[in-house]
Amino acid sequence: MRLHSWLSAIVLCAVAAQAQAFTAPKPGQVIDVSLEQLHPTQAVVGFDQIDYSLGLFADKPAKVFDEYCETNGQGAAVDVPKKADLQQPASFSCKDPVGTHPDEMKTVVVGPGGQLYLTDGHHSFTTLWEVPGGGPQLKMWVKVTDDFSNSPDMATFWQRMEIARKVWLKDNRGQALAPQQLPAHLGFKNLQDDTFRSLVYFARKAAYGKPDDGAVAPEFLEFYWGNWLRSQIDLNAFNLNKKGGYKDAIEAVAKRMVSLAPSSQVGDSGFTAHQLGGMTQLDQSELQKTFDKKVPYMMEYRKSRS
Structure with missing residues (x-):
């Protein structure tokens, strides 16, 4: 019984130490995420804009790799074999290393609990969510612009987001939304069309x-x-x-x-x-x-x- 208690104490200490060791990504930092980890800061996108990209990629499949590379701040794709797979970055090549062109990257704000809120890139990432070979588990790189993870509660977090103009709280008719009405994920089935x-x-x-x-x-x-x-x-x-x-x-x-x-x-x-x-x-x-x-x-x- 004492041995069990001793082991439990060690495990709890390790968990506590790991929690204390966690530090939120800092502004300017480039981090890798899966698309499903990103919380939208808008409820609407232009479906027709996304349909244009998906139509282009359907006709010219290699173009989607340009989208992938450019969105990661890597310039255009330079070597895309027939068997290239978005889920396997080693199967194709981009011109530059990740983050070489940070101004072309999509942006996130770090919220309470380390949750990531996407502030730019809803169209590009929804396109990559919907395109064949992409999807919610697709790994991408994003740039952190703000760390609001120290907000004491979600109400304060959303106040900071509104003051910083990092959230769009309107529906597809221009009517006001509450932050709680924002969707949890990207993708056609989660977002409204404007x-x-x-x-x-x-x-x-x-x-x-x-x-x-x-x-x-x-x-x-x-x-x-x-x-x-x-x-x-x-x-x-x-x-x-x-x-x-x-x-x-x-x-x-x-x-x-x-x-x-x-x-x-x-x-x-x-x-x-x-x-x-x-x-x-x-x-x-x-x-x-x-x-x-x-x-x-x-x-x-x-x-x-x-």
Whole structure:
């Protein structure tokens, strides 16, 4: 009996020591995770944006390895054999070591208990969650931006997240959500679809880009635009199930975005059009590239999924 108690005491001491030894990842640190470990900080994504990527990868399977490498901060994939497997990184090669390009990596905040909250990368990681060969167990690398693990409770943690603008608490109609209503995981079945978020994505480079003054683009930039556009454009005027109607909707969104003066606030975002990378003139050539290359992939894959 004494021997059993003695052994139990040793085990408890070892567990306590291990718990005390745990330290949360620090800001700037690059860590590896499985996709299922990441807690979303938004309830919505643009399904059409993800469908475009999945359609592209279905047609050109090697492209998914570029996505994998670039998202890990490794540049493009350089050697992708036919038997390459996302679950086996040694089966293919990326141009650079992990984290070489940290600005291209997706970001997380460390919360209480060491839980990881994804603040940028919901579209890329949902694509990798859904793509054949990917899935919830896929291992990826992410960059830590903040350590809020010392928050005394979840209410304080979410307050800090809101102050830092690290969470998007709106549904796909722009209505407010409580943090408790956020999904536990990524993936189509867990997230809502926001069409405006997709349309803003398709207007990228044609109506907006990265802020041109060197400032870092805020988290959820496209959502700020999309939520404002929700009050500006009636999507019922477009047949989004036809290529022509979808292209017209993208063009309407892009034109409305560039019509906003650089110093004007974008809805209730607290940011000006300039701060959100807004352009003052529509780039019709970039818009045409989207029409020719992205919309067809998106429409085709969306049909296969429905």
